[in-house]
Amino acid sequence: MLCLVIGATGYVGARLVPRLLDAGHDVRVLARDARRVAARPWGDQVQVHVGDVADPAATAAACQGIDAVFYLVHMMDATGRSEFRQRDLDAARAFARSAADAGVARIVYLGGLQPATGPNSAHLASRHEVGEAFLASGVPTAVLQAGIVVGAGSASFEMLRHLASSAPLLPMPDDAYHRIQPIAIDDVLHHLLACLDLPPQLNAAFDIGGPDVLTYRDMLVGYAEVAGYPLVGVPVTLPVSPAAAARAVEAVTPVDRHLAGPLLESMAYDLVCHGEPPTSVPPGGPTPYAEAVRRALAAEGAAGPMPADPTGFELVSQRVEHVDAPVAQLWGVISGIGGRAGWYTVPGVWALRGKLDELFGGIGARRTRPDRLEPGAALDWWRVEAVEDGRMLRLRAEARLPGVARLEMRAEPDGPRSRYVQRTTFEPVGLPGRLYWYAQLPAHAFVFAVMARTIAGVAERRITRPG
Structure with a gap:
């Protein structure tokens, strides 16, 4: 039929x-x-x-x-x-x-x-x-x-x-x-x-x-x-x-x-x-x-769920920075994040977050940088979830949290310049997850705002000048 x-x-x-x-x-x-x-x-x-x-x-x-x-x-x-x-x-x-x-x-x-x-x-x-x-x-x-x-x-x-x-x-x-x-x-x-x-x-x-x-x-x-x-x-x-x-x-x-x-x-x-x-x-x-x-x-x-089903509830925070540098230059900063390069935010904040995570049985602020960014690779306390070379890196936090946290960083063209898009999402589990998100929101907003501005600034300072 x-x-x-x-x-x-x-x-x-x-x-x-x-x-x-x-x-x-x-x-x-x-x-x-x-x-x-x-x-x-x-x-x-x-x-x-x-x-x-x-x-x-x-x-x-x-x-x-x-x-x-x-x-x-x-x-x-x-x-x-x-x-x-x-x-x-x-x-x-x-x-x-x-x-x-x-x-x-x-x-x-x-x-x-x-x-x-x-x-x-x-x-x-x-x-x-x-x-x-x-x-x-x-x-x-x-x-x-x-x-x-x-x-x-x-x-x-x-x-x-x-x-x-x-x-x-x-x-x-x-x-x-x-x-x-x-x-x-x-x-x-x-x-x-x-x-x-x-x-x-x-x-x-x-x-x-x-x-x-x-x-x-x-x-x-x-x-x-x-x-x-x-x-x-x-x-x-x-x-x-x-x-x-x-x-x-x-x-x-x-x-x-x-x-x-x-x-x-x-x-x-x-x-x-x-x-x-x-x-x-x-x-x-x-x-x-x-x-x-x-x-x-x-x-x-x-x-069971299918990929397009509306099963996940995400709390979202996003920042956009206009960068006076080409996309390739911005991507170089994004793709080099973590490990010895650090995370371009308030000094010591991630180390403190790692110590707290260790107290609750988590992995802490380990310093692990893979030779290649690819899905499944460990990057400090994050796990690489998706990569579009030259454009996007999405990470999933492996810290002990009442939910699932993700960080997505994008390098987008903006004429001869570029645009840095930083998106943090959190899928809360029950009331503890929602309370965690809103309790941490002011601190997270400050930390990730500093991170976004610093990444944009670093990309601008690394522009290769003819010589």
Whole structure:
């Protein structure tokens, strides 16, 4: 069967494509950027049509000869504009016409669980409207309505994961006590593939979920238990606007506020299954929530992260210095850093930092300089993570820290001169990591500012003059 996947580089799509290939199906993808497809492990095993789902000409070409379509895109993933709901619906209707004209035999759409009665959030209403548009298209459609998808890289799961690890006491608004029926990513993939075996004329919506009906508080505490974090949910009734809540989530998770906002609005409703899945249950039965979390943390199969997934939360500090020297001269200073040359900052500060690290069982301020800068090489208390000769050096700290610290140094052209870009990042682990970052921030800002200015100055003084 020739299957077209819309949203193949997204969270679910990137995991569905290899499952389709393993099942013996041929796969075509419609993508705006062919490079993102090529970067996937399966990129050379699929047909690629370059285009936008909102472009009728692109969708008409992509649908030619297709047996089944998996439609896995939502406009709110790509824009923070308020009109995402209309954009989503317009794109779905236009695509449905392309599919009908091309004689596509089946559309499979992944939507969201809906409240049993009453009002709805804009996010959930949009998914419902798109599903209805496909069901009314004349092309036999299976609409799968799922709750929170549990797996590393899922926006809802990453938001939950980072919130659960942010503090041992977490304020819980009233919406945190609404019920939700989460589902493991492996179970979602099972149901998507099973839709290819539905009766040819079947046209209906189905709810899919795991075996556990939980509150959002239950999910946060349950995640913390599996991950080994202490977490107590504290009920609060503080009035917080959706925009403020979304910005707060963006501050402590890798989820953008434009995506967090609609997800948070959906917390105001009970979202549980009211019907049966379209076909058989997954092998071994639906995956319990705790097991789905364990698989995500253990990076097992589809539950593990992929390179493009928003799994890491980074605290970032960056400095840029304009250097009156060519790029090659600046790179010479960057590539010669460490060892006897030192780190071009406040004298004695790294030696003191090394002594403190030794007290806590770390490696200290060892003086090790490799013959060649290459990934994996030790450079004092850092490990080389990536090198672009003449341009970039990225290091990962090996000191004992409540998180992962990196230092990236770049030499960029700036006309006949150059620009030095120094970027420090920290991926905190739990509350101790966040407290460490903010406690050290003033000292780090001073130390790394001195380092940036000194590196720029050294590069300028080393300019070779004709003689």
